[in-house]
Amino acid sequence: MSTNPYIPYPVVIDKITVENEAKDLRTFRLRFQNPDDRKKFDFRIGQFAELSILGCGECPIGIASSPLDADYIEFTVKRYDTGVVTTALHESEPGRQMGLRGPLGNGYPIEKFAGKNIVIVSGGFAVTTLRSTIRYLLHPSIRPTVGDITVVYGARSPGELCYREEFIEWENTDGIDVHLTIDTPADGWARHVGFVPSVLEEVAPSADNAVCLVCGPPIMLKFTVPIIEKLKFQPDDTYLSFEMRMKCGIGKCGRCNIGSKYVCTDGPVFSLTEVEELPAEY
Amino acid sequence: MGNEVKNLNDLAGQLLRDGEVDVVVGYEKVSRELASRPVVIDQADDAAKLIFDRTCENNLANYLHKLKGKRVGIVVKGCDERSVVGLIQENQVSRDELVIIGAPCDGVIDRKLVHLALERKNFKDARVVDGELVVTTCDGEQRIALEEVVFPTCLQCANRNPRFADYLIAKPASQPDVASISPAVAQTEAMSVDERWEVFAREMDKCILCFACRNVCPACYCTTCFTECTKPKWMSKTDDPADAAFFHQTRLGHLSGRCTGCGACERACPTGVNLKLYNDKLRKDVEEIFEFVAGENPDDDPPMSCFKEEDNDEMFK
Amino acid sequence: MTTEYKIIEPGGMAGFISDLAKRRKVFAPVVAGSVTKFDWVQDGQAVALDSAIPRSGAKQALLPRTEVLFYFKLGKGTEQVAGPKPPEPQIIFGLHPTDIAAVRVLDAVFSAEPSPDGPYIDRRAATAIIGMGRGPEESPDTCFCEMLGISLMDPGEADMFITRLANGQFMLEVFDSERREKIADLMDCVESLPDASAEDIAELEALRDAAAKRVTDVLDPAELAEKLDGMFESDFWQQIGQRCVGCGACAYLCPTCHCFDISEETRGQLGARVRNWDTCQFSQFTKHASGHNPRDNQNPRARQRIMHKFNYGYKNFGITFCTGCGRCIEACPAHGDVREVLKAIEERK
Numbered sequence: 049m050s051t052n053p054y055i056p057y058p059v060v061i062d063k064i065t066v067e068n069e070a071k072d073l074r075t076f077r078l079r080f081q082n083p084d085d086r087k088k089f090d091f092r093i094g095q096f097a098e099l100s101i102l103g104c105g106e107c108p109i110g111i112a113s114s115p116l117d118a119d120y121i122e123f124t125v126k127r128y129d130t131g132v133v134t135t136a137l138h139e140s141e142p143g144r145q146m147g148l149r150g151p152l153g154n155g156y157p158i159e160k161f162a163g164k165n166i167v168i169v170s171g172g173f174a175v176t177t178l179r180s181t182i183r184y185l186l187h188p189s190i191r192p193t194v195g196d197i198t199v200v201y202g203a204r205s206p207g208e209l210c211y212r213e214e215f216i217e218w219e220n221t222d223g224i225d226v227h228l229t230i231d232t233p234a235d236g237w238a239r240h241v242g243f244v245p246s247v248l249e250e251v252a253p254s255a256d257n258a259v260c261l262v263c264g265p266p267i268m269l270k271f272t273v274p275i276i277e278k279l280k281f282q283p284d285d286t287y288l289s290f291e292m293r294m295k296c297g298i299g300k301c302g303r304c305n306i307g308s309k310y311v312c313t314d315g316p317v318f319s320l321t322e323v324e325e326l327p328a329e330y
Numbered sequence: 331m332g333n334e335v336k337n338l339n340d341l342a343g344q345l346l347r348d349g350e351v352d353v354v355v356g357y358e359k360v361s362r363e364l365a366s367r368p369v370v371i372d373q374a375d376d377a378a379k380l381i382f383d384r385t386c387e388n389n390l391a392n393y394l395h396k397l398k399g400k401r402v403g404i405v406v407k408g409c410d411e412r413s414v415v416g417l418i419q420e421n422q423v424s425r426d427e428l429v430i431i432g433a434p435c436d437g438v439i440d441r442k443l444v445h446l447a448l449e450r451k452n453f454k455d456a457r458v459v460d461g462e463l464v465v466t467t468c469d470g471e472q473r474i475a476l477e478e479v480v481f482p483t484c485l486q487c488a489n490r491n492p493r494f495a496d497y498l499i500a501k502p503a504s505q506p507d508v509a510s511i512s513p514a515v516a517q518t519e520a521m522s523v524d525e526r527w528e529v530f531a532r533e534m535d536k537c538i539l540c541f542a543c544r545n546v547c548p549a550c551y552c553t554t555c556f557t558e559c560t561k562p563k564w565m566s567k568t569d570d571p572a573d574a575a576f577f578h579q580t581r582l583g584h585l586s587g588r589c590t591g592c593g594a595c596e597r598a599c600p601t602g603v604n605l606k607l608y609n610d611k612l613r614k615d616v617e618e619i620f621e622f623v624a625g626e627n628p629d630d631d632p633p634m635s636c637f638k639e640e641d642n643d644e645m646f647k
Numbered sequence: 648m649t650t651e652y653k654i655i656e657p658g659g660m661a662g663f664i665s666d667l668a669k670r671r672k673v674f675a676p677v678v679a680g681s682v683t684k685f686d687w688v689q690d691g692q693a694v695a696l697d698s699a700i701p702r703s704g705a706k707q708a709l710l711p712r713t714e715v716l717f718y719f720k721l722g723k724g725t726e727q728v729a730g731p732k733p734p735e736p737q738i739i740f741g742l743h744p745t746d747i748a749a750v751r752v753l754d755a756v757f758s759a760e761p762s763p764d765g766p767y768i769d770r771r772a773a774t775a776i777i778g779m780g781r782g783p784e785e786s787p788d789t790c791f792c793e794m795l796g797i798s799l800m801d802p803g804e805a806d807m808f809i810t811r812l813a814n815g816q817f818m819l820e821v822f823d824s825e826r827r828e829k830i831a832d833l834m835d836c837v838e839s840l841p842d843a844s845a846e847d848i849a850e851l852e853a854l855r856d857a858a859a860k861r862v863t864d865v866l867d868p869a870e871l872a873e874k875l876d877g878m879f880e881s882d883f884w885q886q887i888g889q890r891c892v893g894c895g896a897c898a899y900l901c902p903t904c905h906c907f908d909i910s911e912e913t914r915g916q917l918g919a920r921v922r923n924w925d926t927c928q929f930s931q932f933t934k935h936a937s938g939h940n941p942r943d944n945q946n947p948r949a950r951q952r953i954m955h956k957f958n959y960g961y962k963n964f965g966i967t968f969c970t971g972c973g974r975c976i977e978a979c980p981a982h983g984d985v986r987e988v989l990k991a992i993e994e995r996k
Contacts, residue, residue, distance in 0.1 A: 050765035052730055054716040102719045102726055103913045128936040132560050145726045293935050295909045298762035302906030308959035327879040329941045367982035368890045442681040452788045468784045540895035542980045558931045567923050568713040598980035600896045602682045
């Protein structure tokens with residue numbers, strides 16, 4: 049019988065971390081029941097997987113841990129009241145069995161980043177695969193392959209910042225320049241205050257020999273992309289990551305296309321050049 | 331107004347030109363033999379496109395939902411007009427936003443029956459002459475009696491003439507005295523439970539859950555149908571006949587007191603499910619239990635939308 | 648191995664089909680009340696060969712309306728998963744050339760990298776296709792496969808092909824492809840048939856030639872795709888969207904449409920993850936959990952159908968995702984006609 053790409057790897061929830069004050073964002077650390085499967089599940093930054101709960105369904109979530117985190121894999125999932133799987137996930141406890149299908153999607157073209165400065169711009173909980181990227185780039189074996197790393201990351205309030213402790217650790221890490229921001233002033237917050245686009249303009253990272261990875265809700269993208277262009281980042285070197293309603297995740301079920309491109313296989317990462325060629329149906 | 335007979339194209343053009351309506355919903359020709367299709371026009375120049383003949387089977391009341399907020403001139407047969415009345419009863423459309431263009435009709439043609447009569451041969455040059463459908467096939471000219479190819483619904487139609495039209499586009503059709511409930515209902519009622527189940531199961535076997543029936547029905551206008559709910563997931567959409575059965579039984583429940591028996595669902599079904607049998611049974615039961623006929627008067631209160639103390643409660647005993 | 652040419656007598660077709668049915672399941676056209684459809688048959692007498700394009704096609708045999716992707720057993724800490732049963736060997740019998748060409752589309756999509764679709768591939772490998780050539784009078788006038796470059800005598804991917812000769816006999820061609828090994832189990836049904844004569848073969852070739860000559864005014868798929876590229880934002884789609892009711896009649900009867908949904912079907916502790924037919928015409932097809940819907944009215948949905956068939960399919964796989972069977976035209980409750988849409992697109996500057 050041919051390989052059945054719909055059968056997930058069995059995994060177990062090891063640890064659950066609540067990421068935000070609203071408690072609708074949780075990070076699930078998963079362990080493969082068969083350690084060999086982790087090797088088979090060899091993924092790149094920017095890829096996603098279909099999280100599976102038997103009897104419930106699947107949902108496509110970006111991978112939040114680094115490819116070099118050998119023993120586990122992490123996903124940060126937002127709970128939607130209308131979402132059957134996300135609701136079930138948020139009601140789960142460590143020890144629960146689940147399934148994982150993947151890795152899926154194209155991921156970031158890391159080979160094009162060699163020797164370049166990396167500028168990472170994100171807002172809200174869209175930061176998950178970029179957190180995977182930052183962790184990966186900071187790994188001692190990878191760090192020397194790229195230049196400066198600059199991060200601009202914002203959320204509505206301090207309580208809504210995802211991976212807060214990790215970002216604060218990175219603020220104090222050499223070799224990475226982190227700029228966190230919140231929408232409106234808050235007690236005890238001494239960092240940037242303002243929307244991501246204006247903070248990005250303020251920080252004004254150089255576009256020279258740089259690539260820009262940007263991920264965020266549509267409203268943030270709408271105002272951030274013009275700033276990125278203003279700062280003279282090349283469309284070929286600017287990368288967005290898309291979301292779409294998905295089912296198969298492997299380009300068969302016909303659901304997630306934008307024009308002739310499937311977000312699950314041709315994406316979810318698209319350069320700004322590619323995005324400009326896509327028709328406006330997203 | 332009322333029973334004034336006007337030429338369809340002139341009327342539609344005039345209504346648009348004078349700004350009495352924003353759009354006119356009617357029928358236009360298609361290149362295929364013996365067929366026409368719904369069209370929405372908003373330019374007086376396009377009024378020349380409109381036709382009305384025995385191919386105009388669609389119930390155009392179904393399109394009123396897409397045209398909310400506009401003043402609509404709508405071409406309706408007697409059956410379609412009942413659906414409009416139903417929508418007025420349910421506050422989905424307001425009478426003063428409509429210009430009802432009434433089309434007297436004594437039956438539309440069922441292409442499936444034409445194919446059957448011609449043993450699936452291709453045909454062309456179809457025309458109705460003296461109560462017969464005349465076509466040309468590879469075997470030459472063939473004549474078929476109209477009663478053989480008109481929709482069964484239409485043969486039992488008690489609504490040949492619209493009753494609330496602002497204008498008519500033809501002289502009233504003669505209205506034979508017919509019962510609008512098919513004799514098949516009484517035949518099925520006379521069967522044993524096991525036989526009736528067999529009939530139902532055989533029909534459900536044909537259903538592929540394409541929802542053509544639901545989507546052409548003017549009374550089905552929920553923005554999220556129960557079939558589309560994931561939380562809770564009311565029904566599965568597999569090839570288990572129980573899924574098709576659940577869909578149809580539930581839809582029938584939702585149509586109680588609202589289905590006007592226009593037959594659009596049965597005509598739409600691509601696999602030939604006998605939906606009319608069950609809709610007719612439903613209408614018969616509603617009439618017996620609640621003394622109510624759907625689509626009769628805009629001022630009526632549909633029985634499922636309101637409670638009256640004198641409502642029949644036999645079914646609770 | 649070269650092609651074998653055999654003769655089936657006019658009265659012998661039913662027997663031939665019954666013979667085949669003893670060796671594999673047979674999916675063939677049958678009459679069903681006022682419509683015709685493909686169905687599983689054991690008795691060759693039930694097959695209606697004059698039903699050239701049955702209302703519901705043979706897609707069901709390759710991509711069933713519901714297909715188990717895997718079975719599961721629930722349990723705290725004891726969840727298990729098991730693959731679906733291997734598909735039984737089967738035959739799709741009497742397939743019109745337009746439907747044979749449609750199989751090529753399904754094959755292309757489901758075998759594509761990065762993840763070939765195991766369940767489809769296995770079912771396809773277990774399927775023998777016996778096609779049947781048709782004359783123009785035998786194909787419904789809604790069939791427009793010739794406009795898409797498919798002749799009425801084109802055997803395409805079929806493993807065997809039947810053609811009716813002038814004297815009422817049927818010519819059976821058994822092709823010499825590597826798939827012949829996969830239909831080895833059927834060869835004894837064929838071996839017992841008399842060989843065709845040289846005159847019979849000459850007649851077949853003349854029929855095939857004549858059918859090929861009818862394919863003259865072919866739509867240029869590259870030109871069509873390019874025209875469509877410029878039409879994405881056009882209000883053209885409103886013309887279709889205004890009357891389309893958004894049901895699944897066209898897509899479900901279409902032999903190339905293959906979009907599906909994945910759902911869980913559970914009874915107690917046992918269940919299966921299945922796929923069911925779905926269609927881009929349904930209003931909720933692309934709706935996100937957040938409530939956002941990139942195609943939130945029938946105009947972009949109508950556009951998606953035409954684009955997928957005549958633009959994206961061609962761009963991604965080099966083949967048009969429509970083979971002109973015309974089922975959608977017969978089935979559409981709003982009487983849409985894809986030929987009129989194509990004509991309107993062609994005529995745009």
